[in-house]
Amino acid sequence: MTMPSRLTLVASLIGAGAGIATIAAVAQGINAGNRPALPDLPFTVTEIADFEAPWALSVLPEGRLLVTEHDGRLFLVTPEGEKTEVANVPRVQVSGQLGLHDIAPAPDYAESGVIYLSYNAPGEDGSQIVLARAVLRQGDGSAHLSDLTEIWRQPDGGGGGHPGAIIAFDPAGEHVFLTVGERTESETAQDPAMARGKILRLNLDGSAPADNPWAGEGPVQSLTWSTGHRNPYGLAFAPDGVLWEHEMGPRGGDEFNRIERGANYGWSDVSEGTNYDGSAIPGHETRPEYAAPALYWTPVIAPSGLSFYSGAMFPDWDGSALIGALAGMALVRVEIDAQGQPDEAERFDMGTRIRDVAVAPDGAVWLIEDGDPGRLMRLTP
Template sequence: MRNAVRIALTAAIIGGIAALPGLALAEVNAANSPASTSRPFKTTAVARFDTPWAIAFLPDGRMLVTEKGGQLFLVTPAGAKSEVSGVPRVQAGGQNGLLDIAASPGFARDGLIYFSYVEPSVGGGTLALARAGLKEASGKAGLDDLAVIWRASPKGGGGQPGGIIAFAPDGRHLFLSSGDRMEPETAQNTETNRGKILRLNLDGTAPADNPMAAQGGVQAEIWSLGHRNPYGLAFAPDGSLWENEMGPRGGDELNLIRRGANYGWPIVSNGDNYSGVPIPRHRTRPEFEAPVIYWTPIIAPAGLAFYSGKLFPQWRGSAFIGALRGEALMRIAFDSKDGARQADRWEMGARIRDVAVDRDGAIWLIEDASDGHLLRLTPAK
């Protein structure tokens, strides 16, 4: 369908069980639901960065912002920036570089931060996860006792690194997205941790109760598989884990992540290969988990955040997704168990890389550009 955004609402299927009630396939035509230029929020540019990638809030209201080239900044809500020293060298280029960042669940006590990056290695850069203390003295900030606690296997790779961090609600585990590095077949290979969502202990080791823990090695880390390019990962208020990923030529996805589930890439997709060669659709292979929402044409979804703040009470429980190709901010509403719909799509005029919510309920965005703005969204009235 020309100029159409196809949003498919499907039930999650595990091992061939029947579709859940109340969820059906729907198609929304972009002509009837275009991106809106009328926004119910005021947008304030707070600071500028060189290709920023991720935002992480600290308990005191300040934030950490990464730049793809390898710089890390401590930023006040008013936009004052100070560079954090001690960041390891990264391999920057294309989709690779310094990626996500997150404060430890116990940051107020331990002062630890976690961040993902592509480190230089033979055959392309290797996705890595590091942990370090954030130390401040004499008005300067730096990383202390830095340790790489996880590396992708095998080393090297192309683009599509993933690298998004989400801590479990109980603070005992972290989940990490790992992209297929432009080698699609690796997403189905359990002897690699590419194309997977991983569940790790806070020290980077594999938990004993993971789905394939008894297999040991890389397999012990895997929580779900069959992912392509996962750039959004977040827990909803009800404790469920959601992920968004970029499809190929069509078929961007929003997925409910289930323990041990296989999401089908590259065997199935709601998009096609860049060459135009079709890929079988999810409906043809019910043994694979289908997306709850998919977008064709693509929006190139990036950051994902759930809202539970006070400034926009009407949006509590909604999720927000930044769109790179779509240059928009999407709001996703959840209408029933496992069901979702695109409720709003606001035109932002820039590629939106990450989305975060502060303790007061303001929504923050960063633009994916060499002169990208850090934006604060508050109610229009």
């Protein structure tokens, strides 16, 4: 299938039948922007440790955590808060929103010790987003990365913020997905040859899967799974195997999207928000060829971090999406009904900007606070 320059025929990209019905089912998205935050929290918040501008966290199978700091440091942390800085982290370009980003254990981490990390690397034409993998080695109270290998580097350097750079693995553990923001150059999200405004799908070694929508059509096209994204800071698979993403809109229009193979989500041709200068952007209803958000927020919450809940501590949350909110200063719980329609169920007032969220094997929920210092917090009933 040839990748068209504007990807306007979403139906043909997704396929007939079920794919078309899925997009049609979410064409009328729900606006949850004005939902109130609940001041009475149904959980206890325990402050575990402080970090300098933490950016992402991930829970390892045995219950310890990995926490990245924006300026390029990585820590291994026990549930009690004992921190060990991990050595041999690659050099990163730090500027504004750019720096060390996401961290995630490989599907076979328990056997291999491999982790994946994303970051902005210095380049001659401006920084480039990199996806790398390495082995986390530990012993005698120390930890370091070895065998660091770049498996993908953004071919087009430069641009501003909006890096995205969020990592997710499919349920089978065969592919790694990476969000790439449009780096504040909005028009690039609709350019199929630019690695901006895309969700990429790679084999675990960084090669292009043969069943990607545009396999064999170019180095960026071959890796592209979906396009038309702005600033995607959340990506995760639900328990039923569906991939969900959230991204920040401009003035309004934060989106929660069901990600379909080959779909175009419309940025910057359409949005549920407006430009920062107040000028209008056509809404998704004006361009039905673009996939509309199933749920959106106007006013914005600035979503950051996404994890699906499974565990014994909060049984009523089973299957819910948990989303951090920067502008909303909250933890947002989203339920998805039997028809696949998400809606905000609860918004918990955390009194601070929440940067990332993760769920531990014991069912506890972990949050990191955006700031310097930024707290690592554990939520229990």
